[in-house]
Amino acid sequence: MLHDNIETASQELLLELLDHRLKSWSNDDVTLAVQRDLPSLKWRIKYARKDLVRLSHRDATREVEKAQMLAGMEPQPSNPDEVLEALKLIPDLFSNANTRDWCGSILRFGQKETMARFNQSPRQFANKLVKVCKYARSHRQTKKPSSNAKELHILSEWDSIMADPDTSDNDIQAFINSHQDFIDEVIDDPQVAYQSHLIKDFAHAGKDKYILVNLMAKREQELDRRKIDNE
Known part of the structure; x- marks a missing residue:
């Protein structure tokens, strides 16, 4: 549902189970539930999946304005100076080369082409955007x-x-x-x-x-x- 590969999805589901739905269970409880294929384990897995989807949608909703703002920053012939100015800021703001390339791609090509270039699902793009915006806010006034x-x-x-x-x-x-x-x-x-x-x-x-x-x-x-x- 979130367009992740099976390895990533399995890892996220396992972490959600351990951190929340199975937090109060002992190792013996989990082992017994697996061995007996108990319904109590099945419904926890089911609702852990629902929790992940709900959290993903909540985060995406919170960041939608930022996503629209950055995704809409296509190079405009009438206003190239703003794009160039933003591109100049990227090397000072982000030390990570992959992040610099990703931000530069958004400014030059927009969201859809950036997702294709970096092989990202909508969820992965949104998660990356959250991290970049958070980092930029905390460092934008730092010399x-x-x-x-x-x-x-x-x-x-x-x-x-x-x-x-x-x-x-x-x-x-x-x-x-x-x-x-x-x-x-x-x-x-x-x-x-x-x-x-x-x-x-x-x-x-x-x-x-x-x-x-x-x-x-x-x-x-x-x-x-x-x-x-x-x-």
Whole structure:
């Protein structure tokens, strides 16, 4: 219904079940329900699916004005200066190359072509738009030098955690919780299979855990190059 592939849909449904409909169940309760094919488990699965659809529609409704605004920003021959000005702001606002390309595509080509170029469903486009708007609002009044300084501080904290041999998955989860907006932007990358799972449950994020480490290292290298270019 939400136009996700089966792997993503299964993951989202499982997370919704664990976080809400089965939150009060013990492992034994779940095992017994699966073994006996109990109706109580079936209806929880059914309504967890309904919850996901309802939440998706609610989020889409909340962001519809933003989506219409950005999606309607087709290049207009009568007003090219505004598009050019917006395009100039993108590199300073977004450090993630994929996000920069995505925003640039909206400004140049609009929503439909951007969805085709980035192989996005309507839901994926809406979710991306929510994240981009949230990040842009929180950073639009931040000057580039201070923004870089903030990122450097976060990355320095990350380096310290990674250098400590006693660091646990719980320590990394605490770091993610403290800097969720930053991590959200870093993992906005096609390499990460399940972004929401990585944010919520680092310990059980599988290979996405190691992709996060690589993306953080890449982010630090990009920031170092930017510093050199500005000197």
